[in-house]
Amino acid sequence: MRLMRRTPIAPLEYSRRLWLRSWVGGVALFLYLPLLVLIIFSFNDSKRNVVWRGFTTKWYGKVLENESLMAALGNSLTIAFLATLISVVLGTLAAVLLWRFRFPGRAGIEGTMALPIVVPEICLGVAFLVFFAQVGWPNDLIWPLSLGNITIAHVTFCFPFVALVVRARLASFNREQEEAARDLGASEWQSFRDVLLPHMKPGIIAGALLSFTLSLDDFVITFFTSGPNTITFPVKVYSMVRFSVTPEVNAVSALLILLTVILTAVALKMQDISKTNAS
Amino acid sequence: MPEPIIEIRNVIKRFGNLAAVDNVSLTIHKGEFFVLLGPSGCGKTTLLRMLAGFELPTEGQILIDGQNMSMVPPNKRPVNMVFQSYAVFPHMSVADNVGYGLRIARTPKSEIGDRVQEALSLVQLGGLGERMPDQLSGGQRQRVALARSLVMKPKVLLLDEPLSALDAKLRAQMQFELAEIQSKVGITFITVTHDQDEALSLADRIAVMNKGQIAQLATCSDIYEYPANRFVADFIGSVNIFEGRMVIDEPERAEIHCPELGRVYLNHGVTGPHGSNLWVAIRPEKITLCKPGQAAPKDSPEGTNHADGVIRGMSYLGDITIYEVELPSGRRIRVSRTNLSRFDQDDFTWDDPVSLHWHPTSPVTLLS
Numbered sequence: 001m002r003l004m005r006r007t008p009i010a011p012l013e014y015s016r017r018l019w020l021r022s023w024v025g026g027v028a029l030f031l032y033l034p035l036l037v038l039i040i041f042s043f044n045d046s047k048r049n050v051v052w053r054g055f056t057t058k059w060y061g062k063v064l065e066n067e068s069l070m071a072a073l074g075n076s077l078t079i080a081f082l083a084t085l086i087s088v089v090l091g092t093l094a095a096v097l098l099w100r101f102r103f104p105g106r107a108g109i110e111g112t113m114a115l116p117i118v119v120p121e122i123c124l125g126v127a128f129l130v131f132f133a134q135v136g137w138p139n140d141l142i143w144p145l146s147l148g149n150i151t152i153a154h155v156t157f158c159f160p161f162v163a164l165v166v167r168a169r170l171a172s173f174n175r176e177q178e179e180a181a182r183d184l185g186a187s188e189w190q191s192f193r194d195v196l197l198p199h200m201k202p203g204i205i206a207g208a209l210l211s212f213t214l215s216l217d218d219f220v221i222t223f224f225t226s227g228p229n230t231i232t233f234p235v236k237v238y239s240m241v242r243f244s245v246t247p248e249v250n251a252v253s254a255l256l257i258l259l260t261v262i263l264t265a266v267a268l269k270m271q272d273i274s275k276t277n278a279s
Numbered sequence: 280m281p282e283p284i285i286e287i288r289n290v291i292k293r294f295g296n297l298a299a300v301d302n303v304s305l306t307i308h309k310g311e312f313f314v315l316l317g318p319s320g321c322g323k324t325t326l327l328r329m330l331a332g333f334e335l336p337t338e339g340q341i342l343i344d345g346q347n348m349s350m351v352p353p354n355k356r357p358v359n360m361v362f363q364s365y366a367v368f369p370h371m372s373v374a375d376n377v378g379y380g381l382r383i384a385r386t387p388k389s390e391i392g393d394r395v396q397e398a399l400s401l402v403q404l405g406g407l408g409e410r411m412p413d414q415l416s417g418g419q420r421q422r423v424a425l426a427r428s429l430v431m432k433p434k435v436l437l438l439d440e441p442l443s444a445l446d447a448k449l450r451a452q453m454q455f456e457l458a459e460i461q462s463k464v465g466i467t468f469i470t471v472t473h474d475q476d477e478a479l480s481l482a483d484r485i486a487v488m489n490k491g492q493i494a495q496l497a498t499c500s501d502i503y504e505y506p507a508n509r510f511v512a513d514f515i516g517s518v519n520i521f522e523g524r525m526v527i528d529e530p531e532r533a534e535i536h537c538p539e540l541g542r543v544y545l546n547h548g549v550t551g552p553h554g555s556n557l558w559v560a561i562r563p564e565k566i567t568l569c570k571p572g573q574a575a576p577k578d579s580p581e582g583t584n585h586a587d588g589v590i591r592g593m594s595y596l597g598d599i600t601i602y603e604v605e606l607p608s609g610r611r612i613r614v615s616r617t618n619l620s621r622f623d624q625d626d627f628t629w630d631d632p633v634s635l636h637w638h639p640t641s642p643v644t645l646l647s
Contacts, residue, residue: 174364174366176362176363176364176366177366177368179331179333179353179360179362179366180360180362180366180368180424180427181368181379182333182352182353182354183331183332183353183354183358183359183360183428184354184359184379184380184383184427184428184431185354185355185380185383185384185431186354186379186383187354190383194368194379195368198368198370199369199370
């Protein structure tokens with residue numbers, strides 16, 4: 001019996017060419033190998049992080065028992081939640097404003113709004129440090145008010161992302177739908193609620209997840225604005241690393257990666273939806 | 280006397296320096312199927328949007344059922360609109376789309392259900408209430424938009440290019456259905472279109488618009504057979520227009536000299552300014568094509584008008600064939616011929632000498 005003949009590679013079938021496959025593989029290895037090593041060694045049954053001594057999940061247990069780390073995680077989640085909530089409202093309003101209305105200075109606002117995205121984080125961090133010192137922001141507030149300054153700092157770099165995503169989503173909106181709602185008796189507010197908001201929803205969700213991840217991950221800006229009682233998760237991890245890189249740090253990092261990946265995946269999925277059902 | 284439902288009084292709409300609608304006055308009657316026809320940019324859509332309330336007139340008044348609409352926002356007007364893109368809400372089911380206006384108006388739930396069903400069966404979407412818009416074809420989506428407007432029982436229904444997005448077969452079917460629905464519900468329909476076939480097949484009366492003004496307002500057959508000016512004659516259907524000068528103008532007889540065509544005889548007076556320039560328009564189907572020597576006798580009415588020429592172009596369309604005949608002056612004239620038998624298209628071919636004749640009632644004289 002003759003072997004099934006392989007179909008020849010078509011001119012545009014680059015994915016079947018060996019040189020391209022190996023290149024893509026090489027890039028992927030370069031990007032993800034460090035993360036893979038980090039995750040693998042979080043299961044290493046050894047205090048030192050160099051030699052593999054067998055499989056264990058005890059470091060994950062240790063992480064969960066580490067009270068200051070869990071407190072930091074609590075801070076991070078609280079800040080991320082609040083910053084996301086505020087960013088979504090501000091970002092959505094900004095997007096609608098820029099899309100819907102013409103007014104003097106519109107181009108200026110659109111430009112400066114993206115500024116927190118492009119300004120180096122270190123500059124923002126220093127700026128917030130100076131700003132909060134200048135206005136005399138109290139640093140003896142009770143929890144969760146003590147997280148206020150970090151939350152404000154996070155909102156400034158999170159809300160432009162929401163605004164951008166929602167603005168992009170709005171570009172596919174058919175204005176006749178809004179007019180149709182008005183024509184059928186809806187007030188301005190009703191047509192916003194019943195037609196525009198449902199259209200923006202995937203963009204809003206994607207923007208929210210994006211800003212939640214950004215806030216949860218942020219180190220530089222948070223480092224400059226956090227006080228001794230308002231340590232966040234990334235800042236705590238950094239201080240742990242300063243003593244020694246134990247598998248506990250690996251375990252913490254693996255958990256953070258997992259959380260970020262899940263949120264990003266959902267965000268991407270949402271953006272996908274917003275692209276496909278734009279009618 | 281038909282009752283007016285919409286009165287447009289000296290309405291002007293300017294966008295910057297451009298007058299999109301330039302001093303339009305017209306009255307639309309109750310229960311009428313009214314069509315605004317014109318090329319793109321003629322102001323017809325702007326006029327429709329002013330009726331719906333999405334644009335406000337710069338000057339002039341719009342009255343709907345006797346009420347001045349100047350300060351009335353779109354959601355308070357007794358009119359509903361079917362949009363060109365249909366604008367069906369993609370996140371609502373068909374039934375929710377149709378019931379939207381009723382929910383906004385806080386109609387009791389039980390009544391909403393009944394009225395939605397009634398509207399859906401009117402547009403033949405009876406069983407599709409649970410479907411989502413992305414599961415519908417373009418034609419079905421349009422029916423949803425239609426039902427969504429009709430369920431509100433408006434005094435006037437506005438339709439923006441209702442058939443333009445449909446393919447030819449569906450379009451023909453929808454034309455008849457729209458007319459049928461209109462006669463069933465008895466609502467005044469106002470349609471905007473750039474398509475003359477659509478206008479002729481739907482309308483009770485047509486307003487042909489050009490550059491923001493009404494070029495002619497008349498019934499379908501009057502628009503076609505008695506166009507008021509060259510724009511209307513040329514825009515509706517196909518036509519041959521020749522410039523000429525009046526030679527004889529009597530109550531029962533007129534004679535016009537066209538340099539490119541020769542003498543044109545009419546069996547009625549024109550009552551135009553004697554000796555002045557005017558235009559003669561003849562539709563291709565009103566000219567008869569014959570072999571030289573076979574033309575109707577010159578003293579019969581059919582043979583009064585006569586011209587010779589050579590066939591320079593042909594296009595066979597199945598039911599008719601269109602010929603382009605070059606006249607001695609070099610000007611080409613379009614003639615269409617119905618293919619009454621299966622061999623008719625073989626009678627004439629390129630470069631055949633032919634003779635043309637037409638009835639003295641066929642030409643239309645145009646003064647502008």
